[in-house]
Amino acid sequence: MSNQWLIAIGINQYQHFQPLNYAQADAQGLWNLLVSRGSFLPDRCLLLTDTSPFIEGLSTYPSGENLKQWLDHLCQQTIKQDDLVWLFFSGYGVKWEGQDYLMPIDGNPADVSATGISIREIYEKLKNSKAGTVLLLLDMNHHQEYQDGATVVGNQTVELAREMEIPTVLSSQPGQFSYEVGELQHGLFAAALLEGLRSGAGSTLASLKRYLSERIPELSQNHSRPLQEPTIVVNPPGKSHQVILPEQPAFVGSSNGDWNSTTTQSIGSGVAVTSGVATSSQEENPFQTALRNQQETASTTSSVNNGQSRPVNAAEDDDENDGGLWQKILLWGGGLLLLLLLLLTTFGRNLLFPAGEQAESPVGGQAERSAGKPTGKGTASSLTALNKAKVLLRSNQSNSYVAAIKQASQIQPGDAEYREAQAAIERWSRNILDIAQGRANVGNYRGAIVAASVVPQDPQPVFADAERLIRQWTPLAKKQQANQALLSTAKGLIRPGSASSYNQAIRIAQKIPPGDPGYTQAQVLINQWSQTIFNLARQRASQGNFALAVQAANLVPANTPAYKQARVAIVLWQKQVK
Structure with a gap:
């Protein structure tokens, strides 16, 4: 398995740049999410931030030297054939002499080429690794004073992504800026990325691209930031359907022991988890192994054969690894064949016998379970129910998760698949709640309540969170409904060509107080209608009706973008009237 x-x-905390607020939280948030959902094992997730802990005595401080050293170790020695690799960066990006650079914590804008990390160098390292699938996620903050003017940060990165055929997601379009938001405690890019991954929108490049392309501009508007749009490069286009976020496995395991949690210890398997990085008392962490292998030679390694020590050369060691690999292939192949036979048997049975006959004539373990006796064995029925549940997840919609949960709930205690089904139900329930939260984040409180209302009662902690959020959103939904009614009334007052009708609409919209649902929408409409009033005034002035122009311009309310222009124009037009 890869x-x-x-x-x-x-x-x-950059040494030579203005500090960022949430870059560290962005990286930590992604680490936490991928590890908690079980798709990425903690001993294969490297966190490099201002305060990340040492790994087996090795520094994770994101200096230029450390970042290059870790990339070399991973790309040259640790990453194996067909592995999946995500590289996420949140920090400063700089363009110097036509080249894009990621800036480490000690990067100096006065000496970019010596202290920065060339984007080309990163792409070449990843391209030359054995990885089967690579995804770059780059949230490059930048300031104009650190660019030489020929091009902007990101243009070369886009070109390299196409040339190297490495899927790449940039937090913004070249020439745009990436923004951080205090309310989100993240950058806009990371907030949208984490939200999408939680809701299941990032299983493929295509689904991730679709989600981020819609969500990031939406967040920038909701939080009153200039437009930010991601740049997503997938070349060739056929890679859009690559799976970049595998489904959570039925069991979680690694060469380092039994990984059930990043916060617990498993004494029986010799596993200890410390500082967010899993290690084993019996085998080394892959990161430590990479360093050790660089310092040792194959001739110094020994193994035991029939109780006697003997030298082992590199070829012999590879043979042993190959043997273990073939054993794994045979084991997994046999398991898949057995699963296929069970599925064929079950589907064939469903075709040959009506549901009523199946209930009257239970087979094997199903008969024992109907008598209240747990079998401890996975049956065709339970396997089919769980697989059917996963098939139902066709879209990132709450009703899709509800259908999957209903299907998985048919698996009874005692089935071998029961624990996996319960874990899936909890994960899917959280996904429904994430969808609800996403709707609330954009001000759709009624939609958020509808989604949260379908969260099942079990597991109880998720249901309790849903109930708490529903209580929180209900008064907001009522305010939202009332404010929408105000805006509808305001829109109904407008008569095209009548400046006074726009002014009346503005007065109605101004009744929505700051912080209320719909306030942002009201402000957008107020600004639009104010500009329309000023445009009508200019139209009248162009026709020589300066008195009417002054009268209309006086209707432009203060604290709108058009107000200052209107006041200047009024002075000029009043002179024409005299």
Whole structure:
């Protein structure tokens, strides 16, 4: 089986740049999410931030030297054939002499080429690794004073992504800026990315692209930031359907023991989890192994054969690994064949016998379960129910998760698949709640309540969260409904060509107080209608009706973008009237 690797870099306290607020939280948030959902094992997720802990005595401080050293170790020695690799960076990006650079914590804008990390160098390292799938997620903050003017940060990155055929997501379009938002405690890019991954929108490049392209501009508007749009490069286009976020496995395991949690210890398997990085008392962490292998030679390694020590050369060691690999292939192949036979048997049975006959004539373990006796064995029925549930997840909609949960709930205690089904139900329930939260974040409180209302009562903690959020959103939904009615009334007052009708609409919209649902929408309409009033005034002035122009311009309310222009124009037009 291939491995999944994450390299998450987030830098706040730069030595030569203005500090960032949430870059470290961006990287930590992605690390937490991917590890908690079980798709990425903690001992294959590297976190490099201002305060990230040492790994087996090795520094994770994101200096230029450390970042290059870690990339070399991973790309040259640790990443294996067909592995999946995510590289996430949140920090400063700089363009110097036509080249894009990621800036480490000690990067100096006065000496970019010596202290920065060339984007080309990163692409070449990843391209030359054995990885089967690579995804770059780059949230590059930048300031105009750190650019030489020929091009902007991101243009070369886009070209390299196409040339190297490495899927790449940039937080903004070249020439745009990436923004942080205090209310989100993240950058806009990371907030949208985490939200999308939680809701299941990032299983493929296509689904991730679709989600981020819609969500990031939406967030920038909701939080009153200039437009920010992601740049997503997938070349060739056929890679859009690559799976970049595998489904959570039925069991979680690694070469380092039994990984059930990043916060617990498993004494029986010799696993200890410390500082957010899992290690084993029996085997080394892959990151430590990479360093050790660089310092040792194959001739110094020994193994035991029939109780006697003997030298082992590199070829012999590869043979042993190959043998273990073939054993794994045979084991997994046999398991898949058995699963296929069970599915064929079940589907064939469903075709040959009506549901009523199946209920009257239970087979094997099903008969024992109907008598209240747990079998402890996975049956065709339970396997089919769980697979059917997963098939139902065709879209990132709450009703899709509800259908999947209903299907998985048919698996009874005692089935081998019961624990996996319960874990899936909890995960899907959280996904429904994330969808509800996403709707609330954009001000759709009624839609958020509808989504949260379908969260099942079990598991109880998720249901309790849903109930709490519904209580929180209900008064907001009522305010939203009332404010929408105000805006509808305001819109109904407008008569095209009548400046006074726009002014009346503005007065109605101004009744929505700051902080209320619909306030942002009201402000957008007020600004639009104010500009329309001023445009009508200019139209009258162009026709020589300066008195009417002054009269209309006086209707432009204060604290709108058109107000200052209107006041200047009024002075000029009044002179024409005299």
